[in-house]
Amino acid sequence: MLRLTRQQVRQIDQTAIEHYGMSGLVLMENAGRGAAEAIHRIAPSGDLVVLCGKGNNAGDGYVIARHLDLMNRTVKVVSVVPLGSLTGDAAANANIAVRAGLDIEVVEDPAELEATLGSAAILVDCLLGTGATGDPQGVYADAVRTANAADAIRIAIDIPTGLDVDTGVPGEPTFQADATLTFVAEKTGFATKEAREFLGIVEVISIGIPKKMLPV
Numbered sequence: 001m002l003r004l005t006r007q008q009v010r011q012i013d014q015t016a017i018e019h020y021g022m023s024g025l026v027l028m029e030n031a032g033r034g035a036a037e038a039i040h041r042i043a044p045s046g047d048l049v050v051l052c053g054k055g056n057n058a059g060d061g062y063v064i065a066r067h068l069d070l071m072n073r074t075v076k077v078v079s080v081v082p083l084g085s086l087t088g089d090a091a092a093n094a095n096i097a098v099r100a101g102l103d104i105e106v107v108e109d110p111a112e113l114e115a116t117l118g119s120a121a122i123l124v125d126c127l128l129g130t131g132a133t134g135d136p137q138g139v140y141a142d143a144v145r146t147a148n149a150a151d152a153i154r155i156a157i158d159i160p161t162g163l164d165v166d167t168g169v170p171g172e173p174t175f176q177a178d179a180t181l182t183f184v185a186e187k188t189g190f191a192t193k194e195a196r197e198f199l200g201i202v203e204v205i206s207i208g209i210p211k212k213m214l215p216v
């Protein structure tokens, strides 16, 4: 099975954008749309909360929310950072979601997280992706702990927040996923027994990267 390191998968995204002329927004749209379709299949009913941070993993989250809304699902985005702190493609998709009138709540106070996530049947983790280093910090850690304590189906996008992509070593805390929807290919760390306890079922979502760019 093809498994990629953090550096490989980030290099593939960069090459697609800089040398193949693919737009980062198109890759993010493919990622988010593919993930939304998989979420709808895995968990076909129930209210959804998409937990978002500030990187491109969060950008995927805003695309996911838009597509779930188009599928007539009840979906809310909970951002643990002010929307003004987002940049690039993530900011672009957050702005689209705002203009589209999607339900978005900014919750930076850890005490408020529990009440906000309480009623969701499905929690989608778009807090941190391949750009993360070390244990989740601050409100990111609070959001993971609150999500893990909730009586909900948990779905991680690209990687469960907290899990080291390369080693598979879970950080403190790590999002405890029932399913992980990962982009392009599985990641090297997913092979370990320790990681599998946090991944749940793993599904690979294509983001349109040409076959030629993938190592064989």
Ligand SMILES: NC(=O)C1=CN([C@@H]2O[C@H](COP(=O)(O)OP(=O)(O)OC[C@H]3O[C@@H](n4cnc5c(N)ncnc54)[C@H](O)[C@@H]3O)[C@@H](O)[C@H]2O)[C@@H](O)CC1
Pocket (backbone or CB within 6 Å): 013, 014, 024, 027, 028, 031, 053, 054, 055, 056, 057, 058, 059, 060, 127, 128, 129, 130, 131, 132, 133, 134, 135, 136, 137, 138, 140, 157, 158, 159, 183, 207
């Ligand atoms: N064009 C691309 O590069 C694509 C990226 N995609 C998504 O983008 C993700 C990678 O995006 P980014 O590189 O922006 O990274 P992340 O979305 O993982 O965010 C990284 C940011 O989070 C913060 N951070 C890092 N470690 C942290 C910690 N331990 N605790 C709290 N905050 C921390 C830092 O501000 C850092 O800039 C992938 O996992 C994937 O989901 C997809 O949209 C496909 C296309």
Ligand SMILES: [K+]
Pocket (backbone or CB within 6 Å): 057, 125, 126, 127, 128, 129, 156, 157, 158, 159, 160, 161
């Ligand atoms: K994630």
